[in-house]
Amino acid sequence: MSARDENLGEMLARRGFSRRALLKFSIAMTSSLALPPGLAPAMAENLAQARRQSVIWLSFQECTGCLETLLRSASPTIASLIFDFISLDYQESLMAAAGGAAELTLRQAVAANKGKYLLAIDGSVPVADGGVYSLTGGKSNVSMLQEFAPDAAAILAIGSCAAYGGIPKAYPNPTGAVGVEDVIANKPIVNIPGCPPIPEVLSGVLVYFVSFGKLPELDDKKRPLAYFGTTIHDQCYRRPFYDQGKFAKSFDDEGARQGWCLFELGCKGPTTHNACASVKWNENTSFPIESGHGCLGCSEPDFWDAPGGFYTSLAGADGPGWEAAGIAAAAGVALGAAAAFRARRK
Ligand code: SF4
Numbered sequence: 537m538s539a540r541d542e543n544l545g546e547m548l549a550r551r552g553f554s555r556r557a558l559l560k561f562s563i564a565m566t567s568s569l570a571l572p573p574g575l576a577p578a579m580a581e582n583l584a585q586a587r588r589q590s591v592i593w594l595s596f597q598e599c600t601g602c603l604e605t606l607l608r609s610a611s612p613t614i615a616s617l618i619f620d621f622i623s624l625d626y627q628e629s630l631m632a633a634a635g636g637a638a639e640l641t642l643r644q645a646v647a648a649n650k651g652k653y654l655l656a657i658d659g660s661v662p663v664a665d666g667g668v669y670s671l672t673g674g675k676s677n678v679s680m681l682q683e684f685a686p687d688a689a690a691i692l693a694i695g696s697c698a699a700y701g702g703i704p705k706a707y708p709n710p711t712g713a714v715g716v717e718d719v720i721a722n723k724p725i726v727n728i729p730g731c732p733p734i735p736e737v738l739s740g741v742l743v744y745f746v747s748f749g750k751l752p753e754l755d756d757k758k759r760p761l762a763y764f765g766t767t768i769h770d771q772c773y774r775r776p777f778y779d780q781g782k783f784a785k786s787f788d789d790e791g792a793r794q795g796w797c798l799f800e801l802g803c804k805g806p807t808t809h810n811a812c813a814s815v816k817w818n819e820n821t822s823f824p825i826e827s828g829h830g831c832l833g834c835s836e837p838d839f840w841d842a843p844g845g846f847y848t849s850l851a852g853a854d855g856p857g858w859e860a861a862g863i864a865a866a867a868g869v870a871l872g873a874a875a876a877f878r879a880r881r882k
Protein backbone atom coordinates (compact mmCIF):
# COMPACT_ATOMS: atom_id res chain seq x y z
CA MET A 537 0.00 0.00 0.00
CA SER A 538 1.38 3.43 -0.84
CA ALA A 539 1.60 6.03 1.89
CA ARG A 540 -1.00 8.01 -0.02
CA ASP A 541 -3.60 5.23 0.24
CA GLU A 542 -3.24 4.56 3.96
CA ASN A 543 -5.70 5.83 6.52
CA LEU A 544 -4.68 7.99 9.46
CA GLY A 545 -4.50 5.03 11.86
CA GLU A 546 -2.11 3.25 9.51
CA MET A 547 -0.01 6.35 9.02
CA LEU A 548 0.29 6.90 12.79
CA ALA A 549 1.17 3.24 13.37
CA ARG A 550 3.91 3.55 10.75
CA ARG A 551 5.24 6.57 12.66
CA GLY A 552 5.26 4.70 15.97
CA PHE A 553 1.99 5.93 17.53
CA SER A 554 -0.24 3.28 19.09
CA ARG A 555 -4.06 3.19 19.09
CA ARG A 556 -3.84 4.07 22.75
CA ALA A 557 -1.88 7.22 21.88
CA LEU A 558 -4.61 8.14 19.38
CA LEU A 559 -7.25 7.66 22.08
CA LYS A 560 -5.26 9.87 24.49
CA PHE A 561 -4.97 12.47 21.74
CA SER A 562 -8.74 12.26 21.13
CA ILE A 563 -9.43 12.75 24.84
CA ALA A 564 -7.25 15.87 24.78
CA MET A 565 -8.94 17.11 21.59
CA THR A 566 -12.46 16.62 22.93
CA SER A 567 -11.39 18.66 25.95
CA SER A 568 -9.78 21.31 23.74
CA LEU A 569 -12.89 21.45 21.54
CA ALA A 570 -15.18 21.56 24.60
CA LEU A 571 -16.90 18.33 23.51
CA PRO A 572 -18.38 15.74 25.90
CA PRO A 573 -15.56 13.40 27.04
CA GLY A 574 -17.68 10.43 25.97
CA LEU A 575 -17.10 11.41 22.32
CA ALA A 576 -13.36 10.63 22.57
CA PRO A 577 -13.57 6.92 21.60
CA ALA A 578 -15.76 7.73 18.58
CA MET A 579 -13.35 10.50 17.58
CA ALA A 580 -10.39 8.11 17.89
CA GLU A 581 -12.15 5.49 15.78
CA ASN A 582 -13.23 8.02 13.13
CA LEU A 583 -9.70 9.45 12.98
CA ALA A 584 -8.14 5.99 12.67
CA GLN A 585 -10.39 5.24 9.68
CA ALA A 586 -10.07 8.68 8.09
CA ARG A 587 -8.71 9.06 4.59
CA ARG A 588 -6.69 12.05 3.52
CA GLN A 589 -8.74 15.23 3.50
CA SER A 590 -8.08 17.35 0.45
CA VAL A 591 -7.20 20.95 1.27
CA ILE A 592 -6.81 23.56 -1.41
CA TRP A 593 -5.09 26.62 0.02
CA LEU A 594 -5.24 29.97 -1.75
CA SER A 595 -3.13 32.89 -0.53
CA PHE A 596 -4.55 36.31 -1.23
CA GLN A 597 -3.51 39.73 0.13
CA GLU A 598 -1.31 38.44 2.97
CA CYS A 599 2.16 38.53 4.50
CA THR A 600 2.79 34.74 4.70
CA GLY A 601 2.77 35.04 8.50
CA CYS A 602 -0.26 32.76 8.77
CA LEU A 603 1.39 30.00 6.75
CA GLU A 604 4.67 30.47 8.63
CA THR A 605 3.07 30.03 12.03
CA LEU A 606 1.21 26.92 10.94
CA LEU A 607 4.42 25.32 9.71
CA ARG A 608 6.16 25.88 13.05
CA SER A 609 5.89 22.77 15.10
CA ALA A 610 8.84 21.68 17.17
CA SER A 611 7.91 18.08 17.91
CA PRO A 612 6.10 15.37 15.94
CA THR A 613 2.87 15.42 17.94
CA ILE A 614 -0.20 13.76 16.54
CA ALA A 615 -1.65 17.23 16.03
CA SER A 616 1.31 18.22 13.88
CA LEU A 617 1.05 14.96 11.97
CA ILE A 618 -2.52 15.85 11.07
CA PHE A 619 -0.94 18.54 8.90
CA ASP A 620 1.22 15.85 7.30
CA PHE A 621 -1.81 13.67 6.84
CA ILE A 622 -4.10 16.09 5.07
CA SER A 623 -3.62 16.23 1.36
CA LEU A 624 -2.51 19.77 0.75
CA ASP A 625 -3.30 19.63 -2.95
CA TYR A 626 -2.46 23.24 -3.72
CA GLN A 627 -0.45 25.80 -1.78
CA GLU A 628 1.57 28.04 -4.02
CA SER A 629 4.23 28.97 -1.43
CA LEU A 630 5.00 25.35 -0.56
CA MET A 631 4.59 23.51 -3.86
CA ALA A 632 7.42 23.01 -6.30
CA ALA A 633 5.31 23.71 -9.38
CA ALA A 634 5.02 27.26 -10.66
CA GLY A 635 3.31 29.14 -13.48
CA GLY A 636 1.16 27.06 -15.82
CA ALA A 637 2.06 23.81 -14.02
CA ALA A 638 0.76 25.24 -10.73
CA GLU A 639 -2.47 26.39 -12.35
CA LEU A 640 -2.94 22.93 -13.86
CA THR A 641 -2.36 21.37 -10.43
CA LEU A 642 -5.03 23.62 -8.95
CA ARG A 643 -7.60 22.74 -11.61
CA GLN A 644 -6.86 19.04 -11.37
CA ALA A 645 -7.15 19.10 -7.58
CA VAL A 646 -10.48 20.92 -7.75
CA ALA A 647 -11.85 18.51 -10.37
CA ALA A 648 -10.68 15.42 -8.46
CA ASN A 649 -12.15 16.58 -5.14
CA LYS A 650 -15.26 18.43 -6.27
CA GLY A 651 -17.64 19.02 -3.37
CA LYS A 652 -15.22 17.47 -0.87
CA TYR A 653 -12.22 19.75 -0.51
CA LEU A 654 -11.67 22.26 2.23
CA LEU A 655 -10.85 25.63 0.75
CA ALA A 656 -8.31 27.36 3.00
CA ILE A 657 -7.77 31.06 2.47
CA ASP A 658 -5.17 33.29 4.06
CA GLY A 659 -5.10 36.99 3.29
CA SER A 660 -7.83 39.50 2.68
CA VAL A 661 -9.78 39.87 -0.53
CA PRO A 662 -9.21 43.23 -2.24
CA VAL A 663 -12.36 44.18 -4.12
CA ALA A 664 -11.71 47.82 -5.07
CA ASP A 665 -11.31 48.59 -8.78
CA GLY A 666 -12.35 45.12 -9.85
CA GLY A 667 -9.89 43.41 -7.52
CA VAL A 668 -6.78 44.50 -9.47
CA TYR A 669 -4.64 44.95 -6.33
CA SER A 670 -3.86 41.27 -5.87
CA LEU A 671 -3.66 38.84 -8.76
CA THR A 672 -2.46 35.26 -9.14
CA GLY A 673 -1.71 34.09 -12.67
CA GLY A 674 -3.47 37.21 -13.92
CA LYS A 675 -6.69 36.43 -12.00
CA SER A 676 -7.98 38.58 -9.19
CA ASN A 677 -8.29 37.04 -5.75
CA VAL A 678 -11.98 37.85 -5.66
CA SER A 679 -12.63 36.04 -8.97
CA MET A 680 -10.63 33.00 -7.74
CA LEU A 681 -12.64 32.90 -4.55
CA GLN A 682 -15.89 33.10 -6.48
CA GLU A 683 -14.69 30.35 -8.83
CA PHE A 684 -13.40 27.84 -6.25
CA ALA A 685 -15.73 28.38 -3.28
CA PRO A 686 -18.86 26.76 -4.80
CA ASP A 687 -17.24 23.31 -5.09
CA ALA A 688 -15.72 23.35 -1.59
CA ALA A 689 -17.23 21.38 1.30
CA ALA A 690 -16.39 24.28 3.59
CA ILE A 691 -14.09 27.28 3.76
CA LEU A 692 -11.42 27.94 6.37
CA ALA A 693 -10.68 31.66 6.61
CA ILE A 694 -7.26 31.51 8.25
CA GLY A 695 -5.99 34.61 10.03
CA SER A 696 -7.57 37.98 10.68
CA CYS A 697 -6.99 39.12 7.09
CA ALA A 698 -9.09 36.30 5.63
CA ALA A 699 -11.63 36.50 8.44
CA TYR A 700 -12.21 40.26 8.56
CA GLY A 701 -9.87 42.02 6.13
CA GLY A 702 -7.17 42.42 8.80
CA ILE A 703 -4.29 44.84 8.40
CA PRO A 704 -4.91 45.46 4.66
CA LYS A 705 -8.37 46.72 5.66
CA ALA A 706 -6.88 49.28 8.07
CA TYR A 707 -7.86 52.87 7.37
CA PRO A 708 -7.91 54.13 4.64
CA ASN A 709 -8.10 50.64 3.09
CA PRO A 710 -6.97 51.65 -0.40
CA THR A 711 -7.50 48.19 -1.90
CA GLY A 712 -11.03 47.73 -0.57
CA ALA A 713 -9.89 44.72 1.48
CA VAL A 714 -12.64 42.55 2.96
CA GLY A 715 -12.88 39.14 4.57
CA VAL A 716 -13.96 35.94 2.83
CA GLU A 717 -17.47 36.01 4.28
CA ASP A 718 -18.03 39.44 2.73
CA VAL A 719 -17.71 37.81 -0.69
CA ILE A 720 -19.11 34.31 -0.21
CA ALA A 721 -22.57 33.45 1.09
CA ASN A 722 -24.34 30.08 1.32
CA LYS A 723 -21.22 28.08 2.16
CA PRO A 724 -20.05 26.86 5.57
CA ILE A 725 -17.24 29.20 6.64
CA VAL A 726 -15.15 29.04 9.77
CA ASN A 727 -13.11 32.09 10.72
CA ILE A 728 -9.85 31.32 12.52
CA PRO A 729 -8.67 34.84 13.26
CA GLY A 730 -5.45 36.02 14.82
CA CYS A 731 -2.50 37.81 13.31
CA PRO A 732 -1.35 35.13 12.95
CA PRO A 733 -3.78 32.51 14.30
CA ILE A 734 -2.81 29.87 16.84
CA PRO A 735 -1.77 26.67 14.98
CA GLU A 736 -3.47 24.41 17.53
CA VAL A 737 -6.79 26.11 16.81
CA LEU A 738 -6.51 25.25 13.12
CA SER A 739 -5.49 21.68 13.94
CA GLY A 740 -8.48 21.44 16.31
CA VAL A 741 -10.84 22.53 13.53
CA LEU A 742 -9.22 20.10 11.08
CA VAL A 743 -9.40 17.23 13.56
CA TYR A 744 -13.07 17.97 14.17
CA PHE A 745 -13.83 18.11 10.45
CA VAL A 746 -11.89 14.93 9.68
CA SER A 747 -13.61 13.16 12.61
CA PHE A 748 -17.19 14.28 12.11
CA GLY A 749 -17.39 15.62 8.55
CA LYS A 750 -18.60 19.07 9.57
CA LEU A 751 -17.38 22.27 11.17
CA PRO A 752 -17.41 22.64 14.96
CA GLU A 753 -19.87 24.92 16.74
CA LEU A 754 -19.22 28.57 15.87
CA ASP A 755 -19.89 31.88 17.59
CA ASP A 756 -21.63 34.89 16.06
CA LYS A 757 -18.43 35.81 14.19
CA LYS A 758 -18.11 32.29 12.74
CA ARG A 759 -15.20 31.46 15.07
CA PRO A 760 -14.92 28.04 16.74
CA LEU A 761 -16.68 28.58 20.03
CA ALA A 762 -14.37 26.25 21.92
CA TYR A 763 -11.40 28.56 21.29
CA PHE A 764 -13.08 31.95 21.03
CA GLY A 765 -15.85 31.62 23.60
CA THR A 766 -13.97 33.53 26.28
CA THR A 767 -11.80 36.63 26.30
CA ILE A 768 -8.06 36.76 26.94
CA HIS A 769 -8.99 38.67 30.11
CA ASP A 770 -11.21 35.81 31.31
CA GLN A 771 -8.22 33.44 31.30
CA CYS A 772 -5.28 35.79 31.93
CA TYR A 773 -2.87 34.86 34.71
CA ARG A 774 -2.49 38.61 35.49
CA ARG A 775 -6.20 38.81 36.26
CA PRO A 776 -5.70 38.71 40.06
CA PHE A 777 -3.74 41.97 39.77
CA TYR A 778 -6.54 43.50 37.73
CA ASP A 779 -9.00 42.39 40.40
CA GLN A 780 -6.83 44.04 43.08
CA GLY A 781 -6.45 47.25 41.06
CA LYS A 782 -2.70 46.77 40.59
CA PHE A 783 -1.77 48.21 37.20
CA ALA A 784 1.63 48.79 35.59
CA LYS A 785 1.87 52.46 34.56
CA SER A 786 4.81 52.04 32.20
CA PHE A 787 6.62 49.09 30.66
CA ASP A 788 9.61 49.51 32.96
CA ASP A 789 8.11 50.55 36.29
CA GLU A 790 7.99 48.49 39.44
CA GLY A 791 4.46 47.32 38.66
CA ALA A 792 5.61 45.95 35.30
CA ARG A 793 8.50 44.18 37.03
CA GLN A 794 6.04 42.67 39.50
CA GLY A 795 3.93 41.38 36.61
CA TRP A 796 0.91 43.59 37.34
CA CYS A 797 -2.00 44.03 34.98
CA LEU A 798 -1.29 45.81 31.65
CA PHE A 799 -4.76 47.30 31.26
CA GLU A 800 -3.57 50.90 31.64
CA LEU A 801 -0.85 50.28 29.04
CA GLY A 802 -3.50 49.53 26.46
CA CYS A 803 -4.08 45.80 26.87
CA LYS A 804 -7.10 44.80 24.78
CA GLY A 805 -7.50 41.47 26.55
CA PRO A 806 -10.91 42.41 28.00
CA THR A 807 -12.45 42.77 24.53
CA THR A 808 -10.45 40.11 22.69
CA HIS A 809 -11.68 36.59 22.11
CA ASN A 810 -8.91 34.09 21.54
CA ALA A 811 -7.23 31.12 23.21
CA CYS A 812 -3.80 32.73 23.74
CA ALA A 813 -4.02 32.72 27.55
CA SER A 814 -4.84 29.00 27.68
CA VAL A 815 -3.42 27.32 24.55
CA LYS A 816 -0.57 29.88 24.33
CA TRP A 817 2.09 29.85 21.60
CA ASN A 818 5.14 27.79 20.69
CA GLU A 819 3.85 24.60 22.24
CA ASN A 820 2.29 26.26 25.28
CA THR A 821 5.42 28.30 26.08
CA SER A 822 4.07 31.83 26.38
CA PHE A 823 1.82 34.50 24.88
CA PRO A 824 2.14 38.27 24.41
CA ILE A 825 0.97 39.24 27.91
CA GLU A 826 3.30 36.70 29.49
CA SER A 827 6.20 38.31 27.64
CA GLY A 828 5.27 41.72 29.07
CA HIS A 829 3.19 43.35 26.34
CA GLY A 830 -0.53 43.94 26.35
CA CYS A 831 -2.82 42.12 23.96
CA LEU A 832 -3.32 44.10 20.73
CA GLY A 833 -6.63 42.43 20.05
CA CYS A 834 -5.29 40.83 16.88
CA SER A 835 -8.12 38.29 16.60
CA GLU A 836 -10.88 40.92 16.58
CA PRO A 837 -12.19 42.83 13.54
CA ASP A 838 -10.48 46.17 12.84
CA PHE A 839 -7.90 45.71 15.62
CA TRP A 840 -5.38 47.86 13.77
CA ASP A 841 -7.73 50.86 13.96
CA ALA A 842 -8.42 50.52 17.71
CA PRO A 843 -9.66 53.84 19.11
CA GLY A 844 -6.66 55.69 20.52
CA GLY A 845 -4.20 53.08 19.20
CA PHE A 846 -2.54 50.09 20.78
CA TYR A 847 -1.22 51.89 23.87
CA THR A 848 -4.36 53.75 24.94
CA SER A 849 -6.28 51.94 27.65
CA LEU A 850 -9.81 50.81 26.89
CA ALA A 851 -10.93 53.20 29.62
CA GLY A 852 -9.26 56.12 27.87
CA ALA A 853 -10.40 55.10 24.42
CA ASP A 854 -13.99 54.39 25.19
CA GLY A 855 -14.82 57.10 27.69
CA PRO A 856 -16.49 57.13 31.06
CA GLY A 857 -18.03 53.68 30.80
CA TRP A 858 -14.61 52.11 30.70
CA GLU A 859 -13.30 54.41 33.40
CA ALA A 860 -16.14 53.44 35.68
CA ALA A 861 -15.36 49.80 35.03
CA GLY A 862 -11.70 50.39 35.87
CA ILE A 863 -12.49 52.18 39.13
CA ALA A 864 -14.90 49.47 40.12
CA ALA A 865 -12.22 46.88 39.42
CA ALA A 866 -9.74 48.77 41.54
CA ALA A 867 -12.29 48.69 44.33
CA GLY A 868 -12.27 44.92 44.09
CA VAL A 869 -15.43 44.17 42.16
CA ALA A 870 -13.73 43.08 39.00
CA LEU A 871 -16.22 40.42 38.12
CA GLY A 872 -18.79 43.15 37.62
CA ALA A 873 -16.25 45.11 35.61
CA ALA A 874 -15.59 42.15 33.37
CA ALA A 875 -19.32 41.82 32.82
CA ALA A 876 -19.37 45.51 31.90
CA PHE A 877 -16.58 44.86 29.38
CA ARG A 878 -18.55 42.08 27.84
CA ALA A 879 -21.77 44.07 27.86
CA ARG A 880 -20.10 46.99 26.10
CA ARG A 881 -18.89 44.63 23.39
CA LYS A 882 -22.37 43.51 22.46
FE1 SF4 B 1 -0.12 38.28 7.90
FE2 SF4 B 1 -1.59 38.73 10.06
FE3 SF4 B 1 -2.75 38.76 7.69
FE4 SF4 B 1 -1.89 36.45 8.70
S1 SF4 B 1 -3.55 37.72 9.53
S2 SF4 B 1 -1.59 37.18 6.57
S3 SF4 B 1 -0.06 37.10 9.84
S4 SF4 B 1 -1.15 40.23 8.39
Ligand code: SF4
Nearest residue numbers: 769772797798803805
Ligand atom coordinates in the same frame (compact mmCIF):
# COMPACT_ATOMS: atom_id res chain seq x y z
FE1 SF4 C 1 -4.52 40.34 31.58
FE2 SF4 C 1 -4.83 42.45 30.03
FE3 SF4 C 1 -6.89 41.60 31.53
FE4 SF4 C 1 -4.79 42.77 32.64
S1 SF4 C 1 -6.26 43.71 31.20
S2 SF4 C 1 -5.80 40.90 33.34
S3 SF4 C 1 -3.07 42.04 31.38
S4 SF4 C 1 -5.92 40.51 29.84
Ligand code: F3S
Nearest residue numbers: 810812831832833834
Ligand atom coordinates in the same frame (compact mmCIF):
# COMPACT_ATOMS: atom_id res chain seq x y z
FE1 F3S D 1 -3.17 38.47 19.41
FE2 F3S D 1 -3.81 39.27 21.86
FE3 F3S D 1 -3.27 36.76 21.41
S1 F3S D 1 -2.49 40.33 20.37
S2 F3S D 1 -1.72 36.82 19.80
S3 F3S D 1 -5.01 37.91 20.56
S4 F3S D 1 -2.75 37.91 23.22
